[in-house]
Amino acid sequence: MKNVLIIGCGLLGSSLVKRIAKKKLAKKIFIFEKSKKNITKIRRLKLPGILVKRINDGVLKSQLIIFCTPMSEYKKIILKINKDLNSQHIITDIGSAKLKSREVIKKNLKKNIFWTSSHPISGSEVSGPEHGKQDMFENKWCILIKDKSTNLKHLKFLNYFWKKMGSKVAVMHSEKHDKIFSITSHLPHLIAYNLVKSAQEFEKKQKYDLIKYSAGGLRDFTRIAASNEIMWRDIFFNNKKNVLKAINIFIKNLNAFKKDINSKNNNSILKKLIQTKKVRSKIIKLKQDVNKPDFGR
Amino acid sequence: MKNVLIIGCGLLGSSLVKRIAKKKLAKKIFIFEKSKKNITKIRRLKLPGILVKRINDGVLKSQLIIFCTPMSEYKKIILKINKDLNSQHIITDIGSAKLKSREVIKKNLKKNIFWTSSHPISGSEVSGPEHGKQDMFENKWCILIKDKSTNLKHLKFLNYFWKKMGSKVAVMHSEKHDKIFSITSHLPHLIAYNLVKSAQEFEKKQKYDLIKYSAGGLRDFTRIAASNEIMWRDIFFNNKKNVLKAINIFIKNLNAFKKDINSKNNNSILKKLIQTKKVRSKIIKLKQDVNKPDFGR
Numbered sequence: 001m002k003n004v005l006i007i008g009c010g011l012l013g014s015s016l017v018k019r020i021a022k023k024k025l026a027k028k029i030f031i032f033e034k035s036k037k038n039i040t041k042i043r044r045l046k047l048p049g050i051l052v053k054r055i056n057d058g059v060l061k062s063q064l065i066i067f068c069t070p071m072s073e074y075k076k077i078i079l080k081i082n083k084d085l086n087s088q089h090i091i092t093d094i095g096s097a098k099l100k101s102r103e104v105i106k107k108n109l110k111k112n113i114f115w116t117s118s119h120p121i122s123g124s125e126v127s128g129p130e131h132g133k134q135d136m137f138e139n140k141w142c143i144l145i146k147d148k149s150t151n152l153k154h155l156k157f158l159n160y161f162w163k164k165m166g167s168k169v170a171v172m173h174s175e176k177h178d179k180i181f182s183i184t185s186h187l188p189h190l191i192a193y194n195l196v197k198s199a200q201e202f203e204k205k206q207k208y209d210l211i212k213y214s215a216g217g218l219r220d221f222t223r224i225a226a227s228n229e230i231m232w233r234d235i236f237f238n239n240k241k242n243v244l245k246a247i248n249i250f251i252k253n254l255n256a257f258k259k260d261i262n263s264k265n266n267n268s269i270l271k272k273l274i275q276t277k278k279v280r281s282k283i284i285k286l287k288q289d290v291n292k293p294d295f296g297r
Numbered sequence: 298m299k300n301v302l303i304i305g306c307g308l309l310g311s312s313l314v315k316r317i318a319k320k321k322l323a324k325k326i327f328i329f330e331k332s333k334k335n336i337t338k339i340r341r342l343k344l345p346g347i348l349v350k351r352i353n354d355g356v357l358k359s360q361l362i363i364f365c366t367p368m369s370e371y372k373k374i375i376l377k378i379n380k381d382l383n384s385q386h387i388i389t390d391i392g393s394a395k396l397k398s399r400e401v402i403k404k405n406l407k408k409n410i411f412w413t414s415s416h417p418i419s420g421s422e423v424s425g426p427e428h429g430k431q432d433m434f435e436n437k438w439c440i441l442i443k444d445k446s447t448n449l450k451h452l453k454f455l456n457y458f459w460k461k462m463g464s465k466v467a468v469m470h471s472e473k474h475d476k477i478f479s480i481t482s483h484l485p486h487l488i489a490y491n492l493v494k495s496a497q498e499f500e501k502k503q504k505y506d507l508i509k510y511s512a513g514g515l516r517d518f519t520r521i522a523a524s525n526e527i528m529w530r531d532i533f534f535n536n537k538k539n540v541l542k543a544i545n546i547f548i549k550n551l552n553a554f555k556k557d558i559n560s561k562n563n564n565s566i567l568k569k570l571i572q573t574k575k576v577r578s579k580i581i582k583l584k585q586d587v588n589k590p591d592f593g594r
Binding site: 226 | 393418420473483487491493498503507510518543551561583
């Protein structure tokens with residue numbers, strides 16, 4: 001790999017810049033960023049990349065192009081860079097929903113150009129290049145999408161690339177990806193947003209100072225609910241079908257819980273509360289988290 | 298204070314034992330524990346307290362009695378110790394819901410005996426005496442309940458006591474307590490349980506390995522959903538009215554989110570996602586959490 005272009009240099013884009021530089025994976029790292037605020041930050045941070053004013057300059061000089069913008073930006077950018085793309089370009093993105101993006105890409109990307117989608121399961125509740133870190137992807141999963149039209153050479157390269165970023169790589173098709181992450185990521189975020197919203201509503205009505213006493217559980221949701229709003233709007237809209245299904249399952253189960261509480265159904269509620277504990281042990285076993293109490297911090 | 302009796306020596310009971318010993322707040326600390334498993338652990342841990350076989354022996358020798366059992370145990374214990382209680386006993390508990398317990402206490406506690414309820418906002422997803430620590434209550438809120446029949450001398454003593462435990466103390470009546478914690482604690486726990494349950498259901502149906510990819514958000518809920526089931530059943534049942542109300546608010550808001558996603562209502566969803574972020578800043582400002590990204594760990 002000679003040069004790489006990072007389009008959009010927020011939390012994940014800047015983490016990629018740092019890691020690629022550290023691993024000396026590219027001769028030159030070009031950065032295209034449209035937000036003036038972020039450009040100022042990138043300069044101040046002295047990120048090891050070259051800011052390009054015109055995105056097409058970066059495209060012409062690079063072999064690998066990584067979209068790190070919100071998914072709603074893809075179309076506009078594709079239309080802008082189409083004329084300078086060629087079939088040698090390895091193009092990927094880090095978006096969290098895949099089916100809808102595939103449609104957008106298929107419809108707008110120039111013929112005979114390949115796009116091989118990635119989804120690193122990394123992130124945080126903070127945004128912006130100042131929070132990027134080179135070990136952002138360390139030991140995290142990165143999903144690579146393999147569909148009918150996938151260029152296998154590009155897939156192989158990206159497998160190598162993400163491993164260099166520190167990730168464990170799994171390959172799956174878009175449908176499976178969007179289903180899995182509707183439950184493991186999109187629904188939990190929506191639920192966190194909704195819980196915080198419900199608390200705000202209650203606080204306004206009752207004039208009680210809830211936040212002061214938030215350490216009993218609410219606090220841990222506010223962390224997730226502080227995530228970037230543009231990114232999450234795009235995810236909810238782009239994975240609409242699966243997210244709506246997930247909400248329906250959730251409401252159905254919540255109504256069952258409600259019924260158990262209302263009728264004080266001891267056996268039924270204990271069964272539920274015990275069952276859910278098992279998932280935690282499984283997560284620890286799979287090393288998806290550390291076995292250290294944390295939420296009461 | 299001469300002697301104290303801790304009834305139920307799990308996570309919080311054992312933390313109290315350690316802290317009371319460390320602060321030399323009592324001459325003797327008596328422990329009554331009914332679980333054989335926990336008794337073995339307490340012996341092995343060499344907790345700085347004296348295990349009593351008969352609870353009434355502890356009652357007769359102590360001035361302060363702290364109930365650290367699940368709330369569903371109160372009635373049975375009260376009936377057992379009634380004959381050895383006198384009006385000098387300072388009795389408290391650490392239960393998470395207050396209105397229902399007040400009823401149980403009023404109905405069963407011997408006449409002219411005072412009970413002054415406490416609720417330390419401390420805990421963790423792990424249970425058992427082996428997880429207790431002397432700084433469990435450090436800088437955490439402890440709510441003291443003041444109702445019409447509260448003995449003000451006892452209230453004053455417990456204020457002093459919890460401060461010695463490291464807590465910040467707030468005083469409020471049962472109604473207010475149960476409303477506040479239905480939103481800041483009981484609903485979040487129920488939601489976490491329900492989310493994990495929904496994920497399990499989905500996994501079973503789709504045969505996808507969800508847990509492997511749980512780091513995108515789900516994982517953080519499994520931590521909360523691993524909390525003690527008996528304790529949480531009691532809380533949901535004892536604060537039934539407020540918890541059901543909270544669920545209704547939550548479902549109403551979730552349906553509004555669903556509508557926004559379904560109709561891709563950009564303004565409405567962005568407004569919601571931005572609003573909820575503000576709570577996070579408020580929590581950091583109030584020092585209820587540290588300003589350090591965590592959920593992407």
